Amino acid sequence: MFKQHPFLRLVTPNLFQPMLELNPVLIKCVVLAGVLSHIIPVQGAAIYIANPVNYLSLLRTLRPGDSLQLMPGEYRAGLPVHNLEGTSEAPITISGPDDGPRPVFVARPKHNTVSIINSSHVAVRNLDLDGQNRPVDGVKCEGHADWAHHIILERLRITGHGNNQQTVGISTKCPAWKWVIRNNLIASAGTGLYLGNSDGRAPFIAGVIEYNLIVDTRGYNLQIKHQEKRPELPGMPEQPTATIIRHNVFSKANGGSAKELARPNVLVGDSPLTGPGSSDRYLVYGNFFYENPHEALFQGEGNIALYNNLFVNRSGDAIRIQPHNGSPREISVFYNTVLSMGAGITLARREHDPTYPQFVFANIVFAQAPIRGASFAKNLTGGLEDAEKYLSHPFGPLGELNLTATGVQALGPAQGPAGFETYPGAQQDFDGNSYSGARIGAYMTGKSLPRWMPALQIKPPPAAR
Numbered sequence: 224m225f226k227q228h229p230f231l232r233l234v235t236p237n238l239f240q241p242m243l244e245l246n247p248v249l250i251k252c253v254v255l256a257g258v259l260s261h262i263i264p265v266q267g268a269a270i271y272i273a274n275p276v277n278y279l280s281l282l283r284t285l286r287p288g289d290s291l292q293l294m295p296g297e298y299r300a301g302l303p304v305h306n307l308e309g310t311s312e313a314p315i316t317i318s319g320p321d322d323g324p325r326p327v328f329v330a331r332p333k334h335n336t337v338s339i340i341n342s343s344h345v346a347v348r349n350l351d352l353d354g355q356n357r358p359v360d361g362v363k364c365e366g367h368a369d370w371a372h373h374i375i376l377e378r379l380r381i382t383g384h385g386n387n388q389q390t391v392g393i394s395t396k397c398p399a400w401k402w403v404i405r406n407n408l409i410a411s412a413g414t415g416l417y418l419g420n421s422d423g424r425a426p427f428i429a430g431v432i433e434y435n436l437i438v439d440t441r442g443y444n445l446q447i448k449h450q451e452k453r454p455e456l457p458g459m460p461e462q463p464t465a466t467i468i469r470h471n472v473f474s475k476a477n478g479g480s481a482k483e484l485a486r487p488n489v490l491v492g493d494s495p496l497t498g499p500g501s502s503d504r505y506l507v508y509g510n511f512f513y514e515n516p517h518e519a520l521f522q523g524e525g526n527i528a529l530y531n532n533l534f535v536n537r538s539g540d541a542i543r544i545q546p547h548n549g550s551p552r553e554i555s556v557f558y559n560t561v562l563s564m565g566a567g568i569t570l571a572r573r574e575h576d577p578t579y580p581q582f583v584f585a586n587i588v589f590a591q592a593p594i595r596g597a598s599f600a601k602n603l604t605g606g607l608e609d610a611e612k613y614l615s616h617p618f619g620p621l622g623e624l625n626l627t628a629t630g631v632q633a634l635g636p637a638q639g640p641a642g643f644e645t646y647p648g649a650q651q652d653f654d655g656n657s658y659s660g661a662r663i664g665a666y667m668t669g670k671s672l673p674r675w676m677p678a679l680q681i682k683p684p685p686a687a688r
Contacts, residue, residue: 268313275299275326288313293350295324302328302337302347309344311373319349327351330383335363335394339371346375354383354412358390361412366396366420370456375403384412388442388480391417398454400428406681409437409444411478419448419492423548426450426500429464435471436681442486444473449492449524449548453500463502466491469509469648470682476514485517493525493549504528504553508648509655511677512541513621519543519566526553528646531653531665533626533677534561541590544581545571554581555643556597558652560626560665562610562617563590570596582643587613587628587664603631603663615671622678627666655685 268288271281275296282291282302287309302317309315319326328336328350336352336359339345352361361381364371381392390413393404399418409415415437418427427447437444447466453459473488480486489512494503504526512520512534519540521529524547534541541563544551550573561567567590568583583597593604603613610617616625644650651657653665654674662668675682 279303282307282317285315285317287315287344290316290318293317293319293326295320295326298326298328299331301331301334302350303340304337304342304345304347305340307342307345309373311344314344314346314373314375316346316348318347319351321349325349325351325380327353329353330355330357330359330361332357333359335360335365337362339364339374340368342371342374344373346377347379348375348377350379352379352381352384354381354386354390356383356386358386360384360391360394361409362393363391364395364397364399366425368397370398370459371395371402372399372458373401374399375405376407377403377405379407381407381409381412384409385441385478386413388413388484390414392437394418395425395427396420397425398428398456398459399425400430400459402427402430404430404432404435406434407436408681409435409440411439413440414442414446414486415440416445417443417448418446419450421448423449423451423492424454426453427466428453428500428503429460430466432466432468433470434681434684436679437471438474438476438679439478440475441478441480442484443490444475444488445471446486446490447492447505450495450500452495452498459499461499463504464500465504465506467647468505468507470684472511472513472677472679472682473520474513474679475516475518476679479515479517481517487519487522487543488512488515489521489523490547491523491525491527492547493552496549502526506646508532508646509653509682511682512536513677513679515539522547524549524551527551528555528643530555530558530646530649531651532559533653533665534559534563534567535624535626535677536563536565538564540565540567540569541588542568543571545569546573546576550576551581552579554579554583555646556583557585557643558649558662558665559586559588560614560628560653561586561588561590561593562607562614562626563588564607566590566592566595567604568594568597570594572596585661585663587631589614589617622676624677625673626664626677627670627673628664628668631663631668651685
């Protein structure tokens with residue numbers, strides 16, 4: 224294969240492959256002349272231009288630094304990311320075009336569409352996953368895998384995965400760490416993101432989940448499962464880490480299950496009680512949580528910092544920090560703006576749980592029951608009928624909803640857990656505006672119009688607004 228040529232590594236579509244394999248001299252001349260647009264010379268790596276016919280054979284040849292560029296078309300044999308190992312300096316990339324028509328991966332019976340097993344430093348980008356309403360997952364880190372780490376899932380559009388509540392857009396069922404799940408659309412799935420396993424033995428560690436739009440799921444938009452004692456695997460983090468959930472839009476305005484199948488928009492589970500991972504945290508900030516007719520918008524336990532978020536639930540509760548499989552531990556809830564028909568912020572503990580530092584401060588909460596289980600001090604609270612006195616347009620439709628505060632003075636210096644100002648993004652508001660001094664709620668005071676009006680669309684980064 225010319226892929227092994229000492230001067231250059233490249234791959235072409237099937238149309239040119241026989242000619243190039245037979246004549247290495249012609250290869251070099253053609254590449255130097257630049258007359259074959261599908262042959263792309265790259266120093267020390269290969270760029271494969273693939274189509275629905277040849278992509279599987281090329282996928283198996285990927286090595287560190289290689290890229291598999293998928294042409295638009297319909298792909299019906301799945302995407303097995305099996306035993307592909309890039310490096311931090313030379314990741315493996317599998318992607319569709321940045322613009323225009325995309326590759327569409329169509330679900331098939333009894334196979335998860337993007338299947339990940341024992342792979343690392345791999346990026347998958349710019350693909351459409353059409354579930355065809357089959358009971359298979361869009362992206363699945365398989366339960367029989369040993370591990371999967373440093374995986375990037377970016378700009379995927381995942382639709383048609385709502386066959387039942389256990390059908391998931393993106394799922395991990397083996398130990399997974401240092402994943403980035405960014406800028407994806409998941410619509411009307413059974414569950415949007417389900418990270419970890421119900422027995423607590425497939426930890427999801429040190430991930431970044433950002434700028435995603437997850438809407439109208441039957442169950443969770445996002446659930447990260449609790450963790451039991453962490454397995455010992457090469458490269459798995461042993462020092463304290465954080466999983467970051469930021470700048471996402473989570474909505475269950477439509478299609479959610481009711482009664483015993485009802486689920487919060489987002490639920491995060493506890494960390495191991497002792498040993499590696501016991502001090503891990505969730506940093507949840509800059510998100511827009513919208514509507515859930517049957518459950519709370521956010522539920523969590525473990526070590527959580529929840530800040531700079533907008534919560535709007537005209538049907539029920541907003542925030543519940545409460546025991547689930549584990550218990551709430553170190554908790555900081557600050558700089559949020561909450562509008563809720565039920566309970567705004569609830570902090571609940573088991574009777575015999577140890578005492579942990581837990582703070583609820585500098586939030587704006589208008590709800591039927593604004594704050595339960597924590598002090599009202601240093602928060603602005605009231606009933607729903609008070610919201611229009613202090614918020615610009617709290618009952619407007621999406622695209623007009625404006626939760627900036629009007630006529631609200633800071634409640635003195637914000638006092639919370641030591642070092643809270645060092646949390647990522649804590650010194651910017653929901654819109655990314657920097658501030659100094661005290662504030663209250665998700666926005667800086669004195670603003671009249673947000674840069675981004677809350678809507679069911681991917682929240683743009685501040686620099687792009």
